[in-house]
Amino acid sequence: MAQNLIEKIAQRFAVGLPEGSVVRSGDFLTVRPQHVMTHDNTAAVMKKFQSIGATEMADPKQPVFTLDHNVQDRSEGNLEKYASIQAFAESKGVDFHPAGRGIGHQVMSEEGYAWPGTLVVASDSHSNLYGGLGALGTPVVRTDAAAIWATGTTWFQVPPVALVRLGGALRPGVSGKDVILALCGYFGQDEVLNHAVEFSGEAVAALDMDSRLTIANMTTEWGALAGVFPVDGVTLDWLKARAAALPEASPSTARFHQDRIAELEARPPAADAGASYAKVLDFDLSSVTPHVCGPNSVKTLHSVRDLASKKIPVQKAYLLSCVNGRVQDLAEAASVVAGSKIHPQVKLYVAAASSVVQAESEARGDWAKLLAAGAIALPPGCGPCIGLGEGLLEDGEVGISATNRNFKGRMGSREAEAYLASPAVVAASALAGYITGPEAYEAVELNGAVEDQPAASGEAKEIPILPGFPESMEGELLFCDADNLNTDGIYPGAYTYREDLSREQMAAVAMENYDAEFQNLAAQGDILVSGYNFGTGSSREQAATALHYRGLQLIVAGSFSATYKRNAFNNGILLVDCPGLTEFLRANGPAAAPTVRPGWKAGVDFRTGKLKLQSLDDPSRQEEFDFAPLGPTAQELVLAGGLENLVQQKLQPQSG
Numbered sequence: 201m202a203q204n205l206i207e208k209i210a211q212r213f214a215v216g217l218p219e220g221s222v223v224r225s226g227d228f229l230t231v232r233p234q235h236v237m238t239h240d241n242t243a244a245v246m247k248k249f250q251s252i253g254a255t256e257m258a259d260p261k262q263p264v265f266t267l268d269h270n271v272q273d274r275s276e277g278n279l280e281k282y283a284s285i286q287a288f289a290e291s292k293g294v295d296f297h298p299a300g301r302g303i304g305h306q307v308m309s310e311e312g313y314a315w316p317g318t319l320v321v322a323s324d325s326h327s328n329l330y331g332g333l334g335a336l337g338t339p340v341v342r343t344d345a346a347a348i349w350a351t352g353t354t355w356f357q358v359p360p361v362a363l364v365r366l367g368g369a370l371r372p373g374v375s376g377k378d379v380i381l382a383l384c385g386y387f388g389q390d391e392v393l394n395h396a397v398e399f400s401g402e403a404v405a406a407l408d409m410d411s412r413l414t415i416a417n418m419t420t421e422w423g424a425l426a427g428v429f430p431v432d433g434v435t436l437d438w439l440k441a442r443a444a445a446l447p448e449a450s451p452s453t454a455r456f457h458q459d460r461i462a463e464l465e466a467r468p469p470a471a472d473a474g475a476s477y478a479k480v481l482d483f484d485l486s487s488v489t490p491h492v493c494g495p496n497s498v499k500t501l502h503s504v505r506d507l508a509s510k511k512i513p514v515q516k517a518y519l520l521s522c523v524n525g526r527v528q529d530l531a532e533a534a535s536v537v538a539g540s541k542i543h544p545q546v547k548l549y550v551a552a553a554s555s556v557v558q559a560e561s562e563a564r565g566d567w568a569k570l571l572a573a574g575a576i577a578l579p580p581g582c583g584p585c586i587g588l589g590e591g592l593l594e595d596g597e598v599g600i601s602a603t604n605r606n607f608k609g610r611m612g613s614r615e616a617e618a619y620l621a622s623p624a625v626v627a628a629s630a631l632a633g634y635i636t637g638p639e640a641y642e643a644v645e646l647n648g649a650v651e652d653q654p655a656a657s658g659e660a661k662e663i664p665i666l667p668g669f670p671e672s673m674e675g676e677l678l679f680c681d682a683d684n685l686n687t688d689g690i691y692p693g694a695y696t697y698r699e700d701l702s703r704e705q706m707a708a709v710a711m712e713n714y715d716a717e718f719q720n721l722a723a724q725g726d727i728l729v730s731g732y733n734f735g736t737g738s739s740r741e742q743a744a745t746a747l748h749y750r751g752l753q754l755i756v757a758g759s760f761s762a763t764y765k766r767n768a769f770n771n772g773i774l775l776v777d778c779p780g781l782t783e784f785l786r787a788n789g790p791a792a793a794p795t796v797r798p799g800w801k802a803g804v805d806f807r808t809g810k811l812k813l814q815s816l817d818d819p820s821r822q823e824e825f826d827f828a829p830l831g832p833t834a835q836e837l838v839l840a841g842g843l844e845n846l847v848q849q850k851l852q853p854q855s856g
Contacts, residue, residue: 203222209428237263238322263294265286270582327339334468366483378489382483386483422498504635530570533550547576593611595616597612619635665835680795681786729757735764758777770843800814807829
């Protein structure tokens with residue numbers, strides 16, 4: 201049976217699959233990633249690792265530690281934290297890259313950890329970047345990272361996959377950053393939310409590696425869980441060049457071994473002919489001109505041509521981050537500012553994505569051009585991109601940045617405004633003192649289309665049920681008719697850092713910010729149904745556990761935020777995706793209130809993946825819906841009461 205590239209990589213790194221199994225989108229798998237990266241949050245993962253009773257790494261060569269977020273902080277507390285991470289790495293035989301080496305995602309690429317055709321995860325949302333190299337890079341939460349350290353494995357649900365076909369050719373002066381900003385804004389209605397994206401099309405071959413890494417990185421902001429480019433001549437040339445540039449004694453030499461590259465060249469990972477996709481998006485790169493997103497939103501898109509006429513003044517400009525701090529990015533900016541001076545009312549901050557990037561930029565002369573123009577150099581790392589260190593936005597200021605996020609308050613004051621743009625536009629704006637590009641651009645309309653694909657018809661099959669897992673359940677429906685019901689609505693932020701609340705107290709405030717009547721309507725044993733992207737927003741675990749404590753035995757939604765789903769299953773809580781049920785309830789009369797009891801009893805059959813409704817008013821009226829069955833991996837998590845308990849169970853024989 202034909203598989204897309206995401207399914208094929210997931211199959212390759214799955215463990216414990218029954219013989220003959222073919223991995224499909226929606227499947228829950230136990231996977232053994234090639235690598236797992238943690239950065240400054242390694243300290244938090246260390247605590248998780250110890251709390252589950254682990255003492256040794258399952259595979260010391262699987263984790264990678266990189267210090268990159270708060271590298272400007274020279275306080276005693278931060279230096280002690282960094283020293284403890286390094287000591288832990290040395291004691292466990294884990295590869296460690298200190299502060300100043302660079303941003304973790306760039307290091308993972310430069311050192312050959314992110315290898316084409318492999319599954320590589322990180323406890324950071326921008327692990328999508330590895331897809332530029334043809335790896336399936338996707339984020340995990342800290343509990344997952346600790347589980348991988350201890351057992352080598354974690355769980356993964358294969359997401360729906362969107363095929364993005366790129367056509368046309370980029371105009372002169374248009375960069376990969378312009379492409380991904382245009383994609384985020386043009387397809388800004390959650391078209392790829394919680395999907396993995398596979399890039400294809402005639403235009404891909406003309407995109408260099410820096411452009412691919414930039415585009416893959418910001419598929420995160422587009423809403424995707426991964427963004428993967430094909431492994432082609434561009435990929436192979438980059439690998440060969442990187443291998444040739446390595447110092448003789450580099451520990452990365454084994455990862456960039458010529459035999460490994462030759463094997464990849466002989467058998468590049470690729471989707472099968474006739475593979476299925478959830479949707480197909482077509483986008484014409486020749487319609488892209490330089491664009492800017494903002495303020496304070498990635499999906500608010502403007503052409504540079506339109507904004508330049510408004511002469512929006514800027515006070516700070518940034519050339520840095522894992523999305524746009526590479527050699528080509530610095531070179532583009534340097535060519536714009538060469539021989540000129542930064543506007544006296546603007547501060548331009550520059551940080552290379554890694555020490556390797558900075559050294560090459562210095563050798564090329566680009567770094568010197570930026571400094572001569574008045575740029576302020578920062579050490580390789582994240583810094584102001586995430587609101588740490590020197591150069592943060594202050595009240596009333598406007599910043600233009602070659603970073604990947606411009607959420608309100610992320611880069612400093614919530615009373616500031618942040619725009620995103622390419623390195624060339626950032627540099628031109630720093631010279632002019634207002635948002636503009638290095639040249640005039642003609643007006644061009646973006647051109648793209650999206651088409652949902654019919655679901656692949658597969659043979660109905662029963663799922664084996666593990667001993668102790670319920671084959672079925674029954675309950676009355678409770679309907680919260682809302683899309684994007686966020687974690688603050690589910691569990692208010694005012695309680696998030698209250699560690700003194702009992703389970704009963706947490707249950708009593710569930711949905712407080714969504715609907716004050718929820719508590720009066722909810723009953724023990726209810727099955728909660730909601731809309732799409734349920735649990736979006738912050739990563740607070742209590743948004744999942746509070747509903748469980750309230751006595752809801754199952755949550756059904758059109759779709760879930762990926763982070764919410766991870767938090768739920770990591771706490772042993774049942775979720776089911778069933779868009780058909782959501783659409784049925786909506787079609788049978790608009791909800792009269794935020795929370796309603798629509799008058800249906802549900803029977804859920806986990807063996808067959810069937811959800812059957814019976815009307816409470818007219819028992820002869822029945823409806824049936826399919827949902828993706830929960831395989832052994834998901835069942836195991838629920839039976840164990842969550843991932844930490846499951847890991848402890850797996851470790852018991854080691855200590856017995």
